Amino acid sequence: MSDAYARYGPIFRPRVLAIVGASASGVTPGNEFIRHSRAMGFDGRLVPIHPSAATIEGLPVARSFAEVGETVDFAYIAVAAQRVPDVIASAAGRVRFAQVMSSGFGEVAQGRALETRLAEAARGAGVRVIGPNCLGVYSPRGRMSFIGGATGEAGSVGVITQSGGLGVDIILRGERRGLRYSGLVTLGNSVDVGPAELVEYFLADPDTRVIGIYAEDIKDGRAFFRVLREARGAKPVVVLLGGQTRQGRLAAASHTGSLASGAEIWRGLARQTGVAIVCSLDEFLDVLLAFQTLVPHRRRPTRRCVLFGNGGGTSVLAADAFGRRGLEVAPMPSPAIDALAALGLPPGTSIVNPIDAPAYTLRHDEGRIAERILDIALQHGEPDAVVMHINLPVFIGSADQRVDVLGNLVDAAMRVRAKHPGQAHFALVLRSDGAEASERRRRDFRNNAVRQGIPVYDEMTNAADALAGVAFFEAYLAARSA
Amino acid sequence: MTSDIFFNARRAGRTVLDEPGAKRVLAAYGLSVPRGVIVAPGARPELDGLSGPLAAKMISPDASHKSDVGGVRLGLADAASATAAVREMEALARALELRLDGVLVEEMSPAGVELVIGGVIDARFGPVVMLGLGGVFVEIFGDTAFRVCPIDRIDAREMIDELRGAPLLRGARGRKPVDEARIVAALLAVGGEGGLLVELEGEIAELDINPLIVSEGSALACDARIVLAERKTAGE
Numbered sequence: 001m002s003d004a005y006a007r008y009g010p011i012f013r014p015r016v017l018a019i020v021g022a023s024a025s026g027v028t029p030g031n032e033f034i035r036h037s038r039a040m041g042f043d044g045r046l047v048p049i050h051p052s053a054a055t056i057e058g059l060p061v062a063r064s065f066a067e068v069g070e071t072v073d074f075a076y077i078a079v080a081a082q083r084v085p086d087v088i089a090s091a092a093g094r095v096r097f098a099q100v101m102s103s104g105f106g107e108v109a110q111g112r113a114l115e116t117r118l119a120e121a122a123r124g125a126g127v128r129v130i131g132p133n134c135l136g137v138y139s140p141r142g143r144m145s146f147i148g149g150a151t152g153e154a155g156s157v158g159v160i161t162q163s164g165g166l167g168v169d170i171i172l173r174g175e176r177r178g179l180r181y182s183g184l185v186t187l188g189n190s191v192d193v194g195p196a197e198l199v200e201y202f203l204a205d206p207d208t209r210v211i212g213i214y215a216e217d218i219k220d221g222r223a224f225f226r227v228l229r230e231a232r233g234a235k236p237v238v239v240l241l242g243g244q245t246r247q248g249r250l251a252a253a254s255h256t257g258s259l260a261s262g263a264e265i266w267r268g269l270a271r272q273t274g275v276a277i278v279c280s281l282d283e284f285l286d287v288l289l290a291f292q293t294l295v296p297h298r299r300r301p302t303r304r305c306v307l308f309g310n311g312g313g314t315s316v317l318a319a320d321a322f323g324r325r326g327l328e329v330a331p332m333p334s335p336a337i338d339a340l341a342a343l344g345l346p347p348g349t350s351i352v353n354p355i356d357a358p359a360y361t362l363r364h365d366e367g368r369i370a371e372r373i374l375d376i377a378l379q380h381g382e383p384d385a386v387v388m389h390i391n392l393p394v395f396i397g398s399a400d401q402r403v404d405v406l407g408n409l410v411d412a413a414m415r416v417r418a419k420h421p422g423q424a425h426f427a428l429v430l431r432s433d434g435a436e437a438s439e440r441r442r443r444d445f446r447n448n449a450v451r452q453g454i455p456v457y458d459e460m461t462n463a464a465d466a467l468a469g470v471a472f473f474e475a476y477l478a479a480r481s482a
Numbered sequence: 483m484t485s486d487i488f489f490n491a492r493r494a495g496r497t498v499l500d501e502p503g504a505k506r507v508l509a510a511y512g513l514s515v516p517r518g519v520i521v522a523p524g525a526r527p528e529l530d531g532l533s534g535p536l537a538a539k540m541i542s543p544d545a546s547h548k549s550d551v552g553g554v555r556l557g558l559a560d561a562a563s564a565t566a567a568v569r570e571m572e573a574l575a576r577a578l579e580l581r582l583d584g585v586l587v588e589e590m591s592p593a594g595v596e597l598v599i600g601g602v603i604d605a606r607f608g609p610v611v612m613l614g615l616g617g618v619f620v621e622i623f624g625d626t627a628f629r630v631c632p633i634d635r636i637d638a639r640e641m642i643d644e645l646r647g648a649p650l651l652r653g654a655r656g657r658k659p660v661d662e663a664r665i666v667a668a669l670l671a672v673g674g675e676g677g678l679l680v681e682l683e684g685e686i687a688e689l690d691i692n693p694l695i696v697s698e699g700s701a702l703a704c705d706a707r708i709v710l711a712e713r714k715t716a717g718e
Contacts, residue, residue, distance in 0.1 A: 221606030225630045265607055268628040271644070272637055479636060 005204035008197065010096045011130065012183045012205075013142040014073035015044040018065065018095070020087055021078035021102075024053035029078040029101055029146070031057060033136055036145040040152045043143060047072070065094040076136065076146075078102060081114055084132065085121040092125035097193075100132035101146075101164075106189045107133050119191050134188030135164030138171055140181060141207065147171065155180020156209035157288050158202035160195050162187050162216045163242075166281065170212070174285050178450030179292060182208040196223035203231050210291035211235055212284060216242040228273035232480060236291045236473045237275045240284040241266055274476030276469040286462045287469035293455045294425045294470060298481060301474035302384040302425060302467055304328050306377045307354035307460070308370075309389030309429070310362055315354035318389070318460035325468035327385075329353060336380035343372060353381070359394045367408030374416040378423060387463050388413050389429035392438040410445050414452055425470065427463050428456045484510045488685045488710065497710055500541050501548075502586055504706040508691065511678040512671040515703050518588030521568050527587060529561035535590045536560075538567040544580040546707065551578060556590065591704050594697030595651055595660050598626075599672050601679045601689035603711065609683050611673030613665075615647040616693045631673045631680050638669040651696075664701035668694055687711045 017037070022030030034046060034057045047068050048056035055061060062068045065075070072095040077087055081104035091098055106115035115132070122129040130137075136146025140154035150171050157179050161167040164186040171184060182205060185198055195218055202208045218224045228237060244263045270277045278284050305327050307318050319329040331337070331352045340351040345364070350356040355373060362370060370388070377386055388409075395406045410428070417426040428449055432438035446456040457463040484507045491499050499507065505515040520541065521527045529536070540553030548554055552574060555567040568585045575582040596616030604610045609631035627644040629637050642648055642665055653659040672678050672689070679689065688709040695702050 218606060221604070222608045225607055262604075262628075264612075264626070264628040265604060265610055265630065268610070268641075269607070269630050271640055272629055272633070479640070 003204070004197070004200035005206075008097075008193075008201035010073035011099075011137060011185065011201075012139040014097075014144070016047065016068065016070055016072050016074075017042065017044055017144065018047045018049050018062070018068060018072040018075040019056075019078075020049045020075060022048045022050065022056045024050065024056050029135075030076065032148075033076050033078075033144075033146050034059070036148050036150075037143065039148070040140070040143040040145050040150075044073075045070075049075075065091050068094065071096065073097065074099070074137075076101065081105060081111065081132070085114070085117045088118065088121040088127055088129065089125050091127045095125075095127050097128045097130060098122075099130040099134065099136060100188075101134055101136060102131075103133045105132045106191070115189065115191055122192050129192040130185065131188040132191060133164075134186035135167055136186060138167070138181060138184040141183075146186075151175050151180070153180050154182065154207070155292065156182055156207060157212060157292055158182045158205060158208040158210070159184040159212045159214075160187060160198045160202070161185070161214040162190065162195070163214055164188060166214050169281055170214070170285070173281070174288070177285050177289055178446055178456060179285060179289055190219060194218070194220040194223070196220050196227045199224065199227050199231075199237070203227070203235055209235065210288055211237045212240070212288050213237065214240045214242065214284070225269055225273070228269075228275060231273070233274040233473065233477050236296065236470075237273070238284060238287045238291070238469060239266075239270075239275050239277050240281065241277050241279060244279065270472075271476070274473050274480075276472045278465070278469065282462065283465045283469075286457060286466040289450070289455045289457075290425075290427070290466035290470050291473075293450060293453045294427075295422065296470060296477065297384065297425075297474050298477050300384065301478050302327070302471040304330065304383050305385045305387060305467065306332065306381050306383040306424075307387050307389065308357065308373060308377060309355075309387075309391075310357055310359050310394060311389070311391050311431075312350075312356050312358075314389065314391065314431070314460065315350070315356040318387075318464070319354055321461045321464040322467075325464045327464060327467055327471065332377065332381040332383075336376055336382075339376040339380055340373065343369070343376075345369075345373075359391075359398070362390075362409060363400070363405055366403045367405040368412060370409050371412035371416055374412065375419070378416065378420045383424045385425040385427065385467050387427045387429060387460070387467075389431060389460055389463075391431045392441055393433040393435060396435075396437050396441065406441060406445075410449065414449065414454065417452075417454060425467065426454055427467065428454050429458070429460055429463050430456055431459060484682070484685075488682075491710060492713070494543075496543060498543075498546050499708040499710065500543070500546075500583060501539060501706060502541060502584075504689075504708040505703065507678065507682070507708060508671075508703050508706055511681070513668055513678075513691075513703050514700055515706075516588040516591060518586055520584045520586055522584050523572060523582050527561070527565045527568050529564055529587055532561070532564075532587065532589050534558065534560045534564075536564045537588050537590050538564055538571060539586045539588070540571050540575060540580075541583040541586055542575060542580045543583070551580070588704075591695040591702040592697040592699065594695045594700075595657075596693035596695055597665065599668060599689075599691040599694050599703075601631075601672055601686075603679075603683055603687055604630075609673070609679035611669065611679060613641045613645065613669060615645055615650065629673065632675040632677065633669065633673045634675070635666060635670065638666040638674075641669060642666070658698065660696045661698070661701075664696055665694075668701050668703075685711055 105111040598614040600612040614626040627641040
């Protein structure tokens with residue numbers, strides 16, 4: 001396993017990084033890669049390769065890989081597709097990994113022959129090729145990035161994506177949701193380095209805790225299965241699967257140049273390996289966030305959930321959403337109900353589960369009542385997971401702003417969770433009306449909570465999706481450890 | 483141990499193994515098949531070792547879906563009625579101008595739950611095994627579970643659990659529960675480590691055991707079809 005960590009390490013932590021296709025005057029993807037990596041603080045050697053320019057982005061230029069004078073760990077290649085096979089041939093013995101971002105290969109009919117030539121050039125040169133038709137690598141610890149606007153903060157989520165554009169969404173939208181990455185690789189057409197190999201890398205990477213994969217077509221499906229099978233749930237893996245319907249497959253055919261495998265086979269593979277399969281970007285990010293923050297229960301898969309928050313209809317719809325995902329929202333045992341009854345909460349408060357506490361109940365004791373309710377739920381409710389939901393604008397728009405009830409509610413959640421470690425998963429749902437005031441508070445709460453290991457979701461359905469993904473993985477672990 | 487079956491079938495230009503050939507392959511991998519004999523065209527049926535009720539099935543490369551041409555007779559009480567069925571089938575083949583390799587006469591399975599076990603070599607994932615509930619369940623409701631090979635015992639059990647019709651195996655509607663260990667054993671023989679699909683990946687393209695009849699005392703592969711893998715050069 002640590003073999004794979006060393007073998008693919010240069011992709012994520014190159015000491016010598018060469019860029020082919022950056023311009024002395026304009027801004028090409030090659031220039032983007034240089035600028036964003038420098039902005040991230042890349043501290044290895046960065047060498048643009050260009051036939052004539054003296055400097056690019058203020059950096060001294062080499063004319064060829066040979067002229068670099070030492071082995072290039074990672075070469076980023078963004079030149080016209082026709083030139084790529086020759087560039088790869090010239091990399092023989094001088095470059096470990098080359099990422100070809102150029103398009104015009106197997107994803108279009110007239111590029112198939114060129115893709116074959118690229119594969120042959122790579123084999124002939126002994127250079128491992130990533131791509132073509134992709135965007136780049138994002139590695140906060142290696143301090144490199146192909147896009148701007150990312151936080152650059154290192155985390156524990158490793159991502160492999162067969163679509164570069166979706167990789168951008170995963171980084172930017174994911175970071176806004178609190179995800180922090182150990183690395184993200186866009187694989188494009190996967191002419192050489194395939195998903196299975198990078199799964200091996202992330203399994204071996206001590207910084208990676210959960211692996212996310214966007215897959216349209218896994219050409220090395222057999223190896224992919226074997227790697228996951230042998231891992232036996234060592235780390236959770238979430239697969240966002242594209243091309244599962246006829247029209248999706250047609251889109252994928254023009255996208256990555258081949259057809260996706262059958263949904264039934266994937267469903268079987270998921271059961272055999274514990275891999276959670278999702279079918280939307282949001283669900284993908286939601287489940288990844290759960291695995292980033294929560295510690296899976298190895299023996300007792302998540303089933304019993306306690307929901308607590310304000311909004312009667314929200315509670316009912318949430319119970320439905322959780323039920324549809326196979327998560328149980330059932331009345332708590334009587335010691336819990338008795339203890340909640342003893343709190344003497346105002347009428348209109350339902351204490352059975354979901355615990356539906358209107359805003360005026362939550363305002364009780366300036367919001368600290370939430371702590372006592374959650375305490376009881378955790379102590380006597382025997383939950384596998386507790387989800388607390390707050391409708392932010394109800395508090396933000398209240399006529400009574402003497403105390404920060406919202407702040408107290410969220411603090412209560414964090415304190416209670418710290419008080420009962422490892423007992424039940426804890427998730428927070430902060431519901432917003434989209435107004436700037438709500439969004440701002442949610443952003444602040446989210447940053448804080450996620451840092452402390454509490455995943456924060458926009459809606460109860462998102463929390464249900466996320467916990468269902470965790471429960472699926474836990475059920476796999478439990479079935480295999482019995 | 484089964485290579486001669488595939489070699490001979492390919493040499494004869496076949497793309498599908500006939501039923502006796504497919505059943506020999508199944509038996510070689512530990513699956514139970516009904517006891518039976520092959521009666522060569524025109525030969526005297528030697529059915530003394532078989533006990534009724536019997537089934538007679540036409541073996542013809544021109545009728546791989548033999549029931550479509552009337553090439554299957556079930557519930558034959560004894561050797562005498564089976565012999566008569568063999569002669570009728572020979573006449574039928576002549577009338578329809580079908581090549582006849584013989585007639586397979588077999589003991590019939592005791593009544594039980596009908597399952598389907600299938601296999602396919604997927605271009606991406608390699609050998610894949612399928613379990614389905616027989617008859618309308620598989621055909622109309624698509625009640626199936628797939629797994630990538632090799633499967634283990636837990637996978638096999640989870641495949642059974644995954645069928646929507648699983649309660650029918652476990653005694654729903656007054657049925658007797660079936661012995662699930664027999665289904666697990668059959669699944670492992672087909673899709674397990676060292677099983678048929680893994681070992682014969684290069685020889686076969688598809689496998690269909692339909693039905694596998696699971697009764698109180700047995701799980702018998704009562705009919706089977708094996709489609710050969712396409713090869714660039716035969717006998718490679």
